[in-house]
Amino acid sequence: MVTTFHYLLLAAALFTIGVIGVLTRRNIMIILMSIELMMNAVNINLIAFSARLQQVTGQVFAIFVITVAAAEAAVGLGIVIAMFKNKETMNINEIDLMKW
Amino acid sequence: MLELILFYTFGTIAVVSAILVITRHNVVHSAAFLGATLFAVAGIFLTLQAEFLAGVQVIVYVGGILVLFVFVIMLIAVERSVHERQYNRQRTIALITSAILIVEIAYGLYRGRDSLILPSIVTPPAAAAAVGNSEQVGTALYTSYLLPFEIASILLLVAIVGAVVLAKKRTPAEE
Numbered sequence: 001m002v003t004t005f006h007y008l009l010l011a012a013a014l015f016t017i018g019v020i021g022v023l024t025r026r027n028i029m030i031i032l033m034s035i036e037l038m039m040n041a042v043n044i045n046l047i048a049f050s051a052r053l054q055q056v057t058g059q060v061f062a063i064f065v066i067t068v069a070a071a072e073a074a075v076g077l078g079i080v081i082a083m084f085k086n087k088e089t090m091n092i093n094e095i096d097l098m099k100w
Numbered sequence: 101m102l103e104l105i106l107f108y109t110f111g112t113i114a115v116v117s118a119i120l121v122i123t124r125h126n127v128v129h130s131a132a133f134l135g136a137t138l139f140a141v142a143g144i145f146l147t148l149q150a151e152f153l154a155g156v157q158v159i160v161y162v163g164g165i166l167v168l169f170v171f172v173i174m175l176i177a178v179e180r181s182v183h184e185r186q187y188n189r190q191r192t193i194a195l196i197t198s199a200i201l202i203v204e205i206a207y208g209l210y211r212g213r214d215s216l217i218l219p220s221i222v223t224p225p226a227a228a229a230a231v232g233n234s235e236q237v238g239t240a241l242y243t244s245y246l247l248p249f250e251i252a253s254i255l256l257l258v259a260i261v262g263a264v265v266l267a268k269k270r271t272p273a274e275e
Contacts, residue, residue, distance in 0.1 A: 005216040012205045021122030023194035051148040056236045067252045071259030073165045077172045078266035
């Protein structure tokens with residue numbers, strides 16, 4: 001029998017993988033992809049509880065999370081392109097203009 | 101039983117491809133494995149009787165966001181970045197942070213275990229089952245959550261304008 005607990009464990013695993021990706025990789029594209037992984041983990045949690053409680057609220061909230069993910073991807077990739085035009089790199093360690 | 105098989109199949113695909121996303125050296129491979137993860141998560145949504153969300157996941161994530169990623173990868177040089185150092189020198193701090201995160205989540209799950217070890221899907225009341233999932237989500241979205249829905253549309257508009265402003269060429273007048 002699949003319980004809500006199973007889904008929460010799966011979401012926790014995906015979220016942790018996303019966090020590790022953000023913290024260890026230097027390629028900005030992969031960092032953005034890791035953020036998408038984390039948002040997916042959150043959506044799994046929301047929908048698992050939506051199914052558990054038989055309320056549709058969790059699914060509506062998941063739609064808003066997907067909206068925010070789309071907006072974040074558009075702006076994030078715009079920043080990547082602007083950055084690549086200026087610095088010709090995808091390595092985040094070389095983007096240190098505002099670092100003192 | 102079928103539920104269990106589906107859950108473990110999709111869950112394994114999701115986790116394994118997620119690990120591959122953050123370990124591949126070539127960005128294109130990462131994007132492909134991200135697509136696999138997104139499809140598997142859509143399958144997880146299906147096992148939770150969220151058919152509408154599964155469709156939205158495939159259309160918006162795989163059809164929209166992932167294609168956007170691939171477009172940007174095409175625009176910027178891939179070959180050179182493959183030979184760069186892929187991992188920064190934060191392995192220790194990353195491990196500590198994820199260990200803290202795992203402990204935190206495990207503690208939360210441990211404290212709430214009695215309320216969580218229940219069937220993930222309780223049988224819906226007959227009236228709710230008669231109405232489809234999309235219809236339920238649509239009704240909630242356009243009645244109780246109308247204001248957040250409008251705010252989300254404004255957010256998308258702002259994101260579109262922001263992305264265009266960030267990515268466009270600077271005109272001589274601006275410089």
